[in-house]
Amino acid sequence: MNITSAELASLRHRQARSEQPRRQPGAPLVLCLRGNLENPLNATWGWRRRRSWATRWKERVFSALLEAGYRRGQIEPATPKLVVLEARLWNLMDSADNLRASLKPVVDALVEAGVLDGDADRCGHRFDYRQRIARRDRGLTLTIRDSP
Numbered sequence: 726m727n728i729t730s731a732e733l734a735s736l737r738h739r740q741a742r743s744e745q746p747r748r749q750p751g752a753p754l755v756l757c758l759r760g761n762l763e764n765p766l767n768a769t770w771g772w773r774r775r776r777s778w779a780t781r782w783k784e785r786v787f788s789a790l791l792e793a794g795y796r797r798g799q800i801e802p803a804t805p806k807l808v809v810l811e812a813r814l815w816n817l818m819d820s821a822d823n824l825r826a827s828l829k830p831v832v833d834a835l836v837e838a839g840v841l842d843g844d845a846d847r848c849g850h851r852f853d854y855r856q857r858i859a860r861r862d863r864g865l866t867l868t869i870r871d872s873p
Contacts, residue, residue, distance in 0.1 A: 753870035754800070754840070756789040758782075760864050762812050762827045779830035786834035786867075795840070802842035805849035805872040808835070813859035813866070824854050831865065840869060 760782065765775060810828050818824045832852070835841045842848055851872055 753868050754793065754795065755869075756786070756793060756865075756867040758785045758789055758831075758865040758867065759862075760785060762814060762863070762865065764818060764823045764827050765829075766823055766826045779833070782830035783834040783837065786831055787838060789867075790838055790840070795838070797839040800840055800869075802839055803848075805851070806841065807851050807853065807870050807872045808832070808841070809853045809855065809866075809868040811855040811857065811866045811868075813863050814856055815858070815860050815863060817856050817858060821854060824856055828854065828865070831867065835869070 763778065765778070768775075770778070810831065812818075812824060812828065818827065832841075832844045836844055841850055844850065844852070849872070
C-alpha cells in the first residue's frame with residue numbers, strides 16, 4: 726500500500742476521533758469495517774473491476790489497522806491466531822464458499838500488513854467465517870486473537 730505523507734498525517738489526525746477501539750497489549754485486535762460485501766463468484770466482472778474491488782477492501786483494512794494503532798511488528802505473524810470474520814449483510818450468502826470468496830481481499834490484506842504470515846493451512850491460523858443480517862449497518866467485524 727502506498728500513501729502520501731499528507732494521507733498519513735490525515736489518518737493520524739483521525740486517530741483521536743477514531744471509531745476503531747484502541748488495542749490494549751494482550752487483548753484481541755478488533756476492527757469494524759463498513760461496506761457492501763459482494764460475491765465475486767456470482768459476478769460477471771472483468772479483471773479490472775475485480776482488482777479495484779479487492780483494492781478497496783484492502784485499503785479499508787489498512788486504514789482500520791492504522792486507526793486502531795497497529796504498527797508492523799506489534800503482533801508476531803507466525804504465532805497461530807484465531808481470526809473471526811463476521812459479515813453483516815443485507816441477505817445471507819448461500820454457502821460458506823461464497824462468504825469466503827467475498828472476504829478473500831480482507832484476509833490478503835492481513836497478510837500484506839504483517840498481521841498474519843500467510844493464509845495457508847500450514848501456517849496454523851484458524852479462520853471462523855460468520856454472517857448475520859444487518860441491513861442498516863453492513864460491513865465486517867474482524868477479531869484477531871492468539872489461538873488457544
